[in-house]
Amino acid sequence: MRKSLLAVAALGLTAMTAQAASAQDTTDASTTSFRGIRVEGNIGGDRFQSQGVHNDKLGYGGTIGFDGVIGDRFVVGPEGSFWRANKWTENCTSGTVGGSLCHKSFEEWGVGVRAGVLVTPRFLVYGKGGYVNNEQRKRFNAPATQTSYYDHFRTDGYQVGGGVEYTLNDPVMSLPVFVGAQYVYSNYNDHTSRQRVMGTIGFRFK
Numbered sequence: 001m002r003k004s005l006l007a008v009a010a011l012g013l014t015a016m017t018a019q020a021a022s023a024q025d026t027t028d029a030s031t032t033s034f035r036g037i038r039v040e041g042n043i044g045g046d047r048f049q050s051q052g053v054h055n056d057k058l059g060y061g062g063t064i065g066f067d068g069v070i071g072d073r074f075v076v077g078p079e080g081s082f083w084r085a086n087k088w089t090e091n092c093t094s095g096t097v098g099g100s101l102c103h104k105s106f107e108e109w110g111v112g113v114r115a116g117v118l119v120t121p122r123f124l125v126y127g128k129g130g131y132v133n134n135e136q137r138k139r140f141n142a143p144a145t146q147t148s149y150y151d152h153f154r155t156d157g158y159q160v161g162g163g164v165e166y167t168l169n170d171p172v173m174s175l176p177v178f179v180g181a182q183y184v185y186s187n188y189n190d191h192t193s194r195q196r197v198m199g200t201i202g203f204r205f206k
Contacts, residue, residue, distance in 0.1 A: 035204075038067060047196075058085070061084060067114070082107065085105065090103065090105070098142075103192065105135075105136050106137070108133070113130060123165070127160075128162060129160045131158060135152075136152075157188035159184055159185065163181055166178060177201075178203070179201050180200035181200065
C-alpha cells in the first residue's frame, strides 16, 4: 500500500504544481488567501503499525488551524486535528504458546504547528509537526493453560509531515476554497505508529 499511497501523493503534487504554474501568479502577501482561520476535511489511506505487522484502511478526519503570513512568502500557524480509520483498525498476531494478541487503534487527536512557503499567492508547500494522542486497546485471548487480559488506554506521541495546498477561487472576491494533499507520520510512546496519506478540501475565514 505504501507505494500506491506515495503515488497518489506524487500525482496530487504534480497536478497542483502544474495548475499553479499555469496561473502565472506573482507571490504577493497582500493578495494571498493563506491567512486567518481554516477549516478542512481530510480523507485518505491509513496504516496502523504494531507488533511487527500493519493494517491498511480508509481513514477520515478534520483539521482547524490559523495561519499568518510573515514577509512575502512564509506562512506559519497552529492547528488541531482529528483522525480515525473507518471502523477502526486492529493488528492480530499469534501468541508464542497459542492464543492471539490483538492491538486496536481508535481515534487520534493532535495539536501542532504548520510552516510553509508560498510558491504563488494560491499555492503553498509546507511542513508540520506536533503532539498526538491515540486511544488504543490491547487484548490477549489465551489458550486454556494461560490467562487472558484486556487493556484499554491512551498513549501520547509526536507527528511530522508535509504537503501542498492550492486555493481554487479568487481569494479577494469570495470565500477562499482550497484543496490539498499531505503525508503525516505519527509515532506513539507504546512502540506503535501510524502513516496517513490524505486529500484535503476546506475553506478559510479571513
